[in-house]
Amino acid sequence: MGWSVPTFSKLALISMIMMLSACGPVLRPIPPEITKVTVPEIGSLQTRDIGVPLIEQGQKHIYEALIPSKDMKTNRPLHNGYLTYEGEMIAKMNTDGKKWYCGRMVYVSTDGDREFTGNWCENVHDLEKKWNMPKGTYEIKMVSHIYLNNFQMNLIYTGKRGNEVYITYREFKNEWSRPSFTQNLIFDLSESRVIGMKGARIEVIEATNTNIKYKILSGFIVN
Structure with a gap:
């Protein structure tokens, strides 16, 4: 079962995502190994x-990240497009010690245009519960960037x-x-x-x- 929303303008969709993102938990980055x-x-x-x-x-910065699969990206169709995470989602922590994964949420239209909508954070439990996503649709691993x-x-x-x-x-x-x-x-x-x-x-x-x-x-x- 995928995620869907009523038909409305892309601008309204982007505004909704930005507001919901702002209401999320206060998170602090987990320092990478350098x-x-x-x-x-x-x-x-x-x-x-x-x-x-x-x-x-x-x-070299080494840190924990959640890598979404193609199925996870396309499982949230919207009218005239779909939502996707742009790349990896970086691990962060809230004041209660709960781990979240945060990444860039992007709207992709049917003609392939991509428009950045805002940062979005999820914990693994919410990912499985809200999107009905089995663990095989994402991978959590240590990644590195130079x-x-x-x-x-x-x-x-x-x-x-x-x-x-x-x-x-x-x-x-x-x-x-x-x-x-x-x-x-x-x-x-x-x-x-x-x-x-x-x-x-x-x-x-x-x-x-x-x-x-x-x-x-x-x-x-x-x-």
Whole structure:
């Protein structure tokens, strides 16, 4: 048995959802587990064009989330469309220690247009009771996302001549380059195919006039 509503305008529907969302429980985020990471990951084989950073720094956030299935998304049909959760629903907690899962509720019209309607929070019991959804229609698991740091140390491939490759080392904060922390480097691959600076080490597999293929051996040492 799916969820349905009377026929009325999309604007009225969106307004109703926004008001209901505002009346929900007061929730606090569950802090994610955070670890420092090198981007791309150490040991990975990569290819980058000239001018694109070869290595960056970030943080991996690991947290609990509810992943809706396709059946769960399409089980709430509306007039001329349906409601769906946009991606994963992040776990949060209320003052009584009850766990909820919150995500973006989106209206999808029959022609495929998507319109964001608001944040919506559910606990697992309510999901099964209100939508008549068996557990097979969603999955609760630990997920992760990587966010780049505001302060970055980059190595950028800028070209080659013979056995020499040209690399620019750059530091910047909040997307603003710091010219005094930019340095142009030349590495001779006939001496070693491992290049790097400040702890970062990259093995050059192949370098051409347009791109470089490489393997990340270690990340920058950040003070």
